[in-house]
Amino acid sequence: MFKERIKRLAPRLLFFFSVIGPGIIAANADNDAGGISTYSIVGAHYGLKMLWVLFLVTFSLAITQEMGMRIGLVTRQGLGGVIREHFGVRWVAFAMFTMLIANLGTITAEFSGVAASFEIFGITKYLTVPLAAFVVWMILYKGSFKNTQKIFLIFSAFYIVYIINGFVVKPDFAEATKALFTPYIEWTPTFLITMIALIGTTITPWGQFFIQSYVVDKGLDVKHYKAEKAEVYFGAFLTDIVSFFIIISTAATLYKHGINIHDAKDAALALRPLAGDFAQYLFAFGLFSASMLGAFILPVATAYAICEAFGWEYGFNTTWKNGKYFYSIILLSIALPALVVLIPKVSLITIMILSQDVNGILLPIILIFVMKIINNKEIMGEHTNKPIGNVIAWLTIIGIIGATAILVVTSLLGIG
Amino acid sequence: MLFLSQFLNVPIVDSADAVAGRLVDFVARTGPDNYPHILGIVYKDYLTKTEKTLGYESIENLSGDGITLKTTILKAKNFEILSHDLWLKKHILDKQIVDLEGTRVVRVNDVRLGISDNRLHVIGIDISTRGLLRRLGVDKFRIFSFLQPLFIEWDKVQMVGKSLKLTKVSRELIKLHPADLANVLESLSPRHSGSLIKSLHPAMAAKVFQELKSEHKRDIFKTFDPQQLESILAHLPADEVVDYLRLLARDERQKILGSLGENKKKTVEEFLHYAENTAGGLMTTEFLKINHTWTVAETIQYIRKVSGSFRSILFVYVVNEKNHLLGVVSLRTLIISNQSDHIEKVMKRIKLHQTVHPETGLKDVATMMTRYNLMSLAVLDQSHRLLGAVMVDDLLGKLMPKA
Numbered sequence: 027m028f029k030e031r032i033k034r035l036a037p038r039l040l041f042f043f044s045v046i047g048p049g050i051i052a053a054n055a056d057n058d059a060g061g062i063s064t065y066s067i068v069g070a071h072y073g074l075k076m077l078w079v080l081f082l083v084t085f086s087l088a089i090t091q092e093m094g095m096r097i098g099l100v101t102r103q104g105l106g107g108v109i110r111e112h113f114g115v116r117w118v119a120f121a122m123f124t125m126l127i128a129n130l131g132t133i134t135a136e137f138s139g140v141a142a143s144f145e146i147f148g149i150t151k152y153l154t155v156p157l158a159a160f161v162v163w164m165i166l167y168k169g170s171f172k173n174t175q176k177i178f179l180i181f182s183a184f185y186i187v188y189i190i191n192g193f194v195v196k197p198d199f200a201e202a203t204k205a206l207f208t209p210y211i212e213w214t215p216t217f218l219i220t221m222i223a224l225i226g227t228t229i230t231p232w233g234q235f236f237i238q239s240y241v242v243d244k245g246l247d248v249k250h251y252k253a254e255k256a257e258v259y260f261g262a263f264l265t266d267i268v269s270f271f272i273i274i275s276t277a278a279t280l281y282k283h284g285i286n287i288h289d290a291k292d293a294a295l296a297l298r299p300l301a302g303d304f305a306q307y308l309f310a311f312g313l314f315s316a317s318m319l320g321a322f323i324l325p326v327a328t329a330y331a332i333c334e335a336f337g338w339e340y341g342f343n344t345t346w347k348n349g350k351y352f353y354s355i356i357l358l359s360i361a362l363p364a365l366v367v368l369i370p371k372v373s374l375i376t377i378m379i380l381s382q383d384v385n386g387i388l389l390p391i392i393l394i395f396v397m398k399i400i401n402n403k404e405i406m407g408e409h410t411n412k413p414i415g416n417v418i419a420w421l422t423i424i425g426i427i428g429a430t431a432i433l434v435v436t437s438l439l440g441i442g
Numbered sequence: 443m444l445f446l447s448q449f450l451n452v453p454i455v456d457s458a459d460a461v462a463g464r465l466v467d468f469v470a471r472t473g474p475d476n477y478p479h480i481l482g483i484v485y486k487d488y489l490t491k492t493e494k495t496l497g498y499e500s501i502e503n504l505s506g507d508g509i510t511l512k513t514t515i516l517k518a519k520n521f522e523i524l525s526h527d528l529w530l531k532k533h534i535l536d537k538q539i540v541d542l543e544g545t546r547v548v549r550v551n552d553v554r555l556g557i558s559d560n561r562l563h564v565i566g567i568d569i570s571t572r573g574l575l576r577r578l579g580v581d582k583f584r585i586f587s588f589l590q591p592l593f594i595e596w597d598k599v600q601m602v603g604k605s606l607k608l609t610k611v612s613r614e615l616i617k618l619h620p621a622d623l624a625n626v627l628e629s630l631s632p633r634h635s636g637s638l639i640k641s642l643h644p645a646m647a648a649k650v651f652q653e654l655k656s657e658h659k660r661d662i663f664k665t666f667d668p669q670q671l672e673s674i675l676a677h678l679p680a681d682e683v684v685d686y687l688r689l690l691a692r693d694e695r696q697k698i699l700g701s702l703g704e705n706k707k708k709t710v711e712e713f714l715h716y717a718e719n720t721a722g723g724l725m726t727t728e729f730l731k732i733n734h735t736w737t738v739a740e741t742i743q744y745i746r747k748v749s750g751s752f753r754s755i756l757f758v759y760v761v762n763e764k765n766h767l768l769g770v771v772s773l774r775t776l777i778i779s780n781q782s783d784h785i786e787k788v789m790k791r792i793k794l795h796q797t798v799h800p801e802t803g804l805k806d807v808a809t810m811m812t813r814y815n816l817m818s819l820a821v822l823d824q825s826h827r828l829l830g831a832v833m834v835d836d837l838l839g840k841l842m843p844k845a
Contacts (some may be wrong), residue, residue, distance in 0.1 A: 337549020
């Protein structure tokens, strides 16, 4: 009887996984260690003041992800491959180096997330980080990547508690809505660093590579464009709904009481209204799952992109000899970030925020490549950008470059 | 050694020492010999800012510093580029290709040129890291000479993607073992591997297709239009069609069933009833079966005739008029027996307990094959009629899905 029921339910579950497209996976992975900590800090340190940035970034995210998806559908190649074929070896080396740095930063944030989630219970990072690095490698090398990804994907859906929590804290929704449309800026390095991190954790270089490879690997075609577009837009909306609730949760709790976030324990306080004393466990579990999800996906995504661009063999079914570059890149991008996190006295929260800044600052480089490709008739045919897409994308690029420039100037002048 | 990358962007100097423009690309044409010869170059003219052509016969000397002409630029001959001519930079450099010798997908780091019979030819592809460094401009002082150069001869190269249309399917590609070719296809994007399969002969395409992993099968099938799908399905044995149909939703299944021939449709529908992890789900109908009244000579004649449409033939099952299984004859027996002997005399009889039913589980199938040292196991229905056979390679594939 029970078995029968499972038999009938199984296809439905399978269907559920088959409709989870790139948009929703990317959205989920966006709320990784760097994401959760950045959004928490945005809310805790600046209240609702930065919500307008999040509002604008949602459009940028939707537009840039849609462009990546479209390039994948038309060219049937990953971003690295397209850059290689149309800009040559030097440019692709530059783009890959940029992506590698950004991704190493993000992986460092993921291992910091693992460390931080266990430090809540007083377990030292010198134990947890090497162990996590080892587990990640073993599962990638020996286990099933797909199943593990699914498990952590489900776990990381924990962020739904932020949405519930967002209602429990009874925030002023009218005020929050107003903040969405009210630009506010402080010309200080700390504000700008937080703002660039907010942009850089939402739109990421690796996200751009990820969405494109995803549609290529699935063998999707231009005829799937409409469905994929809807999915990508929905994914962008979903990501930022969650971000919105993390920010208003921390704003209504930490910011209101003037608590600054120094470690994960502080960030966990935001969940107290919903979970009470259980908040720390809940936060630690969520942060851990989200970090592990990123720690799995990113080293592999990095290695795939680089190997595709340079024509090296890749995939876990290649031998060590043939796939030496592939395995080396994966090992390097697990070991190096793990070592950085193990540096004594380094602040985990600072790593998580700064890595998102690195992503944000490097993002325009990748986006400019995307723009060059998507407006090239020879590559895209009739699927080049419409003016509105170009305007939003260029405004995003200029916005980030502008913010970075001002950040450099204000830091040099010692303002704030 | 001459490489394409040395010449890209070099100045074009005519006999009057005037710089006419810069090199954009080489254009080559595939002739009767295996190596495409260079027809000439495309350069960007300094004065008009447009791309112009120059025939190879007008060129006096090629070097990394520049290309010199025999005449003044005005007297130099141009040539006509046809739609199937190869542009070395545009169509080959930095693109993905299949290395047919190493059976893998690689990227072109450089194109190697060579002179034979007074003509410049494309002789191979450089896929080495050293080629990559040369392109990056960091190999000026040859400090990386310890890195081995790695060339692929031009006739061991198969283009993919858009360039596939410009070069035909390589003869070497067809010589590959279907399993090796399938391995290569799995590392290309489904679109690219789909177009490569489509360019093969349907019978070859079907053989390669059988070797693909099931998720790749589905992705690649998605890229076919109904006609191509039909022609490949027609060449697939019934059990392979069934494996493919199992991946599909019910309404799609019906559509494809409708497009099959009457006989095959019946077999496929029958097969679909058996669960995947049973002898019935695993068995194939792709084996030879002959009547017990035949002679050895007749049997060998028959094998010669039909062998083209079978992946492998190691033995022949012998049945009577009612399709009851009587025995098996190995190729060895056929070779050493007297040509005029009747099959019944030379065949090895198969006892009922050495066969299975379609419902028999995988584990029992494996046990049975191990116990009796069988390369294949006959599957019989209730009234002892021969339905199919489980092959040892299919069973292994099921037990070791990762290989």
